[in-house]
Amino acid sequence: MKQLRTAIVLLIVGGLLTTVDLFWAFFRSTVVSFGTVTLSKTVETARPFLGRSALGFQYGKAWFSQKIFYFHVPVAEASFLVFGVAAFFAIRFLMTRRRDFDTKSRIAMETTLLFVILTMVTGDLWTRASWGVWWQWEPRLTTYFIMTLLVIAYFVLRNSVEDEERRAVYASAFCIIAFIDAPISFMITRLIPSDHPVVFTEGGLDPSQLIPFIIGQIGMLMIGYAIYSMRMHEELLQERLAAAKESLEG
């Protein structure tokens, strides 16, 4: 119970922090550089688009959804982190064959799935804001798309194996391989020169932006942990219920 309470507290705090991050970004922060473009002057935020220039957006006012950046990057990094947690538990499972490690790995993957989908959605919104199109095969979006496919594949695999233990072994092995594959995918699209420009660069964050960014990051991680804990709690309850049922059946 105590863990559940902690989880709920963390969820609320995490949610608050993320909201603070967003609002700060909305109304206070300035945009110094955006994508591959460095602005000639800092711009105010939270005003609608004024028009299109050759590069796809207008200096002057930055659009609401450009601030999605402050949500997108924390979610993206959190998703990768949770993926790492899932892979860690997968390794522990293979080493010890204890089912609770497999359960932990699976719940972490569920959380990863949620975060990855959020990453895709926010990334898409930002692409729309900066390039005016709904999709671009640029490195980061592509990598996250692949990651989404990997996480979905994990669950498809789980679903298709009947035997409980074999399911856990296969899922753990795939989780580990997928986790190794994700960063390679990321680097591949960066390292091999192509026509697609890199839209998302990390550069040029002004101190006034760094703080909301970090707040948002921490907030997101808290949300991640909270979701994970609450799911685990639910899962443990289900297991106890199943065990009780089985012992009643004698």
Place this chain on the structure above:
Amino acid sequence: MAKISAMRQFRAILKKDIVMELRTKEMLTSMGLYTLLTLVVYYVALSRAGNGFDVRLIAGGLLWLAFLFTSMLGLNRSLVHEKDQGCLEALLLSPLDRPVIFFGKAVGNLIFLLIVEVLTIPIFIFMFLASSPIVGPIWEIALALLVGAIGIAGIGTLLATMSVNTSGKDFILAVLFIPIMFPLLYAVVAATSGVIIGDPGYQHLFWTSMSIGGGYDVIMLVAAYGLYEFIVGA
């Protein structure tokens, strides 16, 4: 007490797969036919592109697309043999290190894939690239084929060992295989296309892609080697 030699066991597994394949010709014919059918579909897909269209621009991609799907076909079959009569269990009961099974099967798959690749390239050139010659040296394409095939055979064998035990075998293999293959596919297509098109600076592109592809192969082979023991015994 027998002296267990991994080399002897590895050779036995490899020889068995080759002999079985030569006898039934199951994998090679199905893979070969599948590739030819893919080429027909390519013709249809390109038929509206007009005469001015330079197929070389997408030739690398088309080739690897064909190889990718053909290889999935072959990978599945090679593992189905073992599962059918429970032979894999017999191997697991013998004093055989699990990784030897992996290498035996993976090398067998590699050989079959290379054969299909080597036979497909001339046909592809004949059908689509007759009028626009390949700019770069052929041996570089051969290298790209090798690097790609090694990655496909390595990870493919691992994933196929899993997928053959699921309900939905071919489908599951595809779902697992394609996202994992993405980086390698990207690299070898870049390399192959670079050589075929021959834009200035393609050598740099080629060698960058090859080194990343090679890196992928090494990392994934090590991972597959480490994980195979768990998977094959489950």
Place this chain on the structure above:
Amino acid sequence: MSEASSTGLALEVQDLSRTFGARKALDGVSFELPRGAFLSIFGPNGAGKTTMLKVLSTLTNPSKGSAKVVGLDVVQDAVELREHIGFISHNPLLYPDLTAEENLEFFAEIYCIDDPKDRVRELLAAVELDHRRFDAVRTFSRGMTQRLSIARALLHHPEVIFLDEPYSGLDPHAMDILDSLIASVRSEHTFVMISHDLQKGLELCSHALILAKGKVVLFDERDALDPDEFKTTYRDTVGMGVA
């Protein structure tokens, strides 16, 4: 490297458990089996018989407790132990597209046997399949496949032979052949068999074990058993599961 014949026992199982999550396939199983014995394992479906065999043949690891086969631990000495065990199943465990000879030669190579060709010929003669050795296994009848399967199991002179429902699917003639083959190698080997055929199992065995829900219900020498009492116990336990 431990000496295989240090103890006189073929099997030493101590408090063996195998659980996964909440499910207990084996729960505190203990027994000992002397060499040269023939153990028949009975029990309803899901009793843990197959798991027991899997642990003893090193296909699965126990969660708790220990098991030793001919003095070798199933976990620590697994690879070495596999040189001493043979396995006959209701699956033929043979490659249908290879010939009988090729199949045996393949497994001979896997077991790294000295003079493989001689050993293969010897066994083919023993199971009376010498005349069909160049034929693909897919052309064999069920009985012939089972005979070849036994040849495969005996290639490496195993000390312990595991049998997983070897009689299922066999016609009476094939059953007889299997019987005589087992009888001919009976003296040099220890056997552990799972069978749903109570009569066959009792007929062949020297020791009987009944498992239910992963626990030992009964373990004794066959000759020490009271036949009626055994049949009642058997009916009660096996009747419990979906037989």
